[in-house]
Amino acid sequence: MSILDVKQLTRSFGGLTAVSHVDLTLDQGELVGLIGPNGAGKTTVFNLLTGVYPPSSGTIVFSAHGQTTSIGGKAPYAICRAGIGRTFQNIRLFKELTVLENVMIAFQQNQRYPLPTSLLRLPGFGRAEDEIRDGARELLEVMHLGHKAEEYAVNLSYGEQRHLEIARALATRPTLLLLDEPAAGMNPTETANLTRLITQIRQDFGLTILLIEHDMSLVMQICERIYVLDHGIVIASGTPDEVRSDPKVIEAYLGEEVDHA
Numbered sequence: 001m002s003i004l005d006v007k008q009l010t011r012s013f014g015g016l017t018a019v020s021h022v023d024l025t026l027d028q029g030e031l032v033g034l035i036g037p038n039g040a041g042k043t044t045v046f047n048l049l050t051g052v053y054p055p056s057s058g059t060i061v062f063s064a065h066g067q068t069t070s071i072g073g074k075a076p077y078a079i080c081r082a083g084i085g086r087t088f089q090n091i092r093l094f095k096e097l098t099v100l101e102n103v104m105i106a107f108q109q110n111q112r113y114p115l116p117t118s119l120l121r122l123p124g125f126g127r128a129e130d131e132i133r134d135g136a137r138e139l140l141e142v143m144h145l146g147h148k149a150e151e152y153a154v155n156l157s158y159g160e161q162r163h164l165e166i167a168r169a170l171a172t173r174p175t176l177l178l179l180d181e182p183a184a185g186m187n188p189t190e191t192a193n194l195t196r197l198i199t200q201i202r203q204d205f206g207l208t209i210l211l212i213e214h215d216m217s218l219v220m221q222i223c224e225r226i227y228v229l230d231h232g233i234v235i236a237s238g239t240p241d242e243v244r245s246d247p248k249v250i251e252a253y254l255g256e257e258v259d260h261a
């Protein structure tokens, strides 16, 4: 069953067409890669899927919790509530807050207790806050950051900050998780750990994952299917083996890199 159905998605910025007539489908539970050279339009696709920009044209249909919704052009908070969570290429944490507070804030984004309860700090609010704190601690354990809960986010290593970003995304309770270059800046050991964690959270949280990544060893190892973008156009899609042997992909992106993947 498909949970995301993107048809003819197009976005222009002035005279530049960053994403052009992209068709993309994700089935429930899949782990799919979105790869391509710098400036190919990958992050713009994520920004369109999460409401940062409205599409110039095309449709995005998302199905979760028994509901099918057209989300193209909807506000980011509405899309987040519908069940799409994401991380950012440029890490966006509250660096002056603790690791735990960072995750608690993300939880609160999707919390549904009534405003008066929260403003007046009525008993229901206390209970809700305890639940959020417990949930946030659990997510930190999952992301191997439990021992850093009280640390300020600014003091985390780069790799740990990327883990925290994923914990924050999970806190919004997504059914579809979009990861934008989660391994960027990581060393090979950190990347290997992350590779295992991504497959683990997919299984444990019943997620569907769309992943932008330049580390081809990670992509080829864990993605079941891959879309390749170049100049805003999907030039190939298929299994890792199909994609890595496609002459168009080798010419546009992989080149010599394919031998090392």
Ligand SMILES: Nc1ncnc2c1ncn2[C@@H]1O[C@H](COP(=O)(O)OP(=O)(O)OP(=O)(O)O)[C@@H](O)[C@H]1O
Residues within 6 Å of the ligand: 013, 016, 018, 036, 037, 038, 039, 040, 041, 042, 043, 044, 045, 089
């Ligand atoms: N808000 C914007 N205004 C103008 N141009 C933009 C905007 N966002 C993206 N672009 C342009 O759209 C094109 C695609 O950018 P995008 O960031 O989506 O590429 P990418 O594939 O994610 O690249 P990278 O791998 O380097 O992150 C680029 O030419 C970029 O400069």
